[in-house]
Amino acid sequence: DQQVKQNSPSLSVQEGRISILNCDYTNSMFDYFLWYKKYPAEGPTFLISISSIKDKNEDGRFTVFLNKSAKHLSLHIVPSQPGDSAVYFCAASGSWTGNQFYFGTGTSLTVIP
Amino acid sequence: KAGVTQTPRYLIKTRGQQVTLSCSPISGHRSVSWYQQTPGQGLQFLFEYFSETQRNKGNFPGRFSGRQFSNSRSEMNVSTLELGDSALYLCASSPTSGPNNEQFFGPGTRLTVL
Numbered sequence: 164d165q166q167v168k169q170n171s172p173s174l175s176v177q178e179g180r181i182s183i184l185n186c187d188y189t190n191s192m193f194d195y196f197l198w199y200k201k202y203p204a205e206g207p208t209f210l211i212s213i214s215s216i217k218d219k220n221e222d223g224r225f226t227v228f229l230n231k232s233a234k235h236l237s238l239h240i241v242p243s244q245p246g247d248s249a250v251y252f253c254a255a256s257g258s259w260t261g262n263q264f265y266f267g268t269g270t271s272l273t274v275i276p
Numbered sequence: 277k278a279g280v281t282q283t284p285r286y287l288i289k290t291r292g293q294q295v296t297l298s299c300s301p302i303s304g305h306r307s308v309s310w311y312q313q314t315p316g317q318g319l320q321f322l323f324e325y326f327s328e329t330q331r332n333k334g335n336f337p338g339r340f341s342g343r344q345f346s347n348s349r350s351e352m353n354v355s356t357l358e359l360g361d362s363a364l365y366l367c368a369s370s371p372t373s374g375p376n377n378e379q380f381f382g383p384g385t386r387l388t389v390l
Contacts, residue, residue: 261324262370
């Protein structure tokens, strides 16, 4: 049972434009969300997180938006750069999950120079 | 600070064999979690160890087991390998257990079962 879903397996964006990656979750008890970026042959690296008490968190070119009523979060990358080309995973956890995170299946982003 | 290290990086086994994977967390991190990554399934949580105790376990058969040593290093064992166990196994460490902890991942061990 996939509790965190990323319905777009891939996304292509022109350099300089905005990349929007989407993530949906089914469990309304999740209260902490993260985005990870993964390059081939490397482990995922933490990008940005958001707590359920917020609806937006910004870090440089990266902004995560959380819509709790829709159980939806998105990652905006502005402007997109070729080095952003990677697989992006969203993940969720709750107070009962300890260090267990529920991950989506990933979206492969390609930024075209 | 050195990152999370995993050994070996690549492994080829045959069905029915067993395998042991190793993970060394970031110095000072006491929690180690293991994940299985397969195409189309994303990262699936296997288990978490904290202070040598298993804190949480995912929905995997008993063939998957692990342990943690007093220096926080962790091993994962898979017995009676099946073809479907072919995957990237990722280890992640964090300073403590509990929610809202950023996890730091290693590069993974690519296991191929023939």
